[in-house]
Amino acid sequence: TQLLEQSPQFLSIQEGENLTVYCNSSSVFSSLQWYRQEPGEGPVLLVTVVTGGEVKKLKRLTFQFGDARKDSSLHITAAQPGDTGLYLCADTAIGQNFVFGPGTRLSVLP
């Protein structure tokens, strides 16, 4: 059974700071998706990465997929209060259910 770990579990920073959160898998990802979930809402997809070593940028967010496709990082530059939420990584296995990590809960203070 695949296990996903995310670190840190909690992160509280000031507006304007940079941060990185991590996702690690016990086995190779089929593909990896990052979601953000705001309080009282369902998760919303941020990005899908498929190829080892892939880097994707979404405004102030940079996603990296490890060469061995077993880990990923999400870097946020100049964090804003609107970035507050639960960041979830998920393996999107072919023909199977999605496996989600436990999430990193980010709080950006103004």
Added chain:
Amino acid sequence: GAGVSQSPSNKVTEKGKDVELRCDPISGHTALYWYRQRLGQGLEFLIYFQGNSAPDKSGLPSDRFSAERTGGSVSTLTIQRTQQEDSAVYLCASSLAVNGAGTFYEQYFGPGTRLTVT
């Protein structure tokens, strides 16, 4: 267009009662998923439906949990004889299809139903 909707948004029930949670997926989406999210935790897969195929029930935690999807659209998650440990947010998601070789689909989530068992 309309997103995934779930009802009720909140449900408080007494231990031992049965509850039904409803999910209306995005029109045309053939795959539908149910997840459970306990307070402060990540998503726990429960069940998914893909078209007319038999559902993958591998995540259902006990035989008190069941789900059906009528006409390939609306889905209902039923929890019988609720227990306090069933208290959680139940999230539904839909996608165009399940992932295939080289093709990965986004899941669109509803806002969830917050279930509290007293």
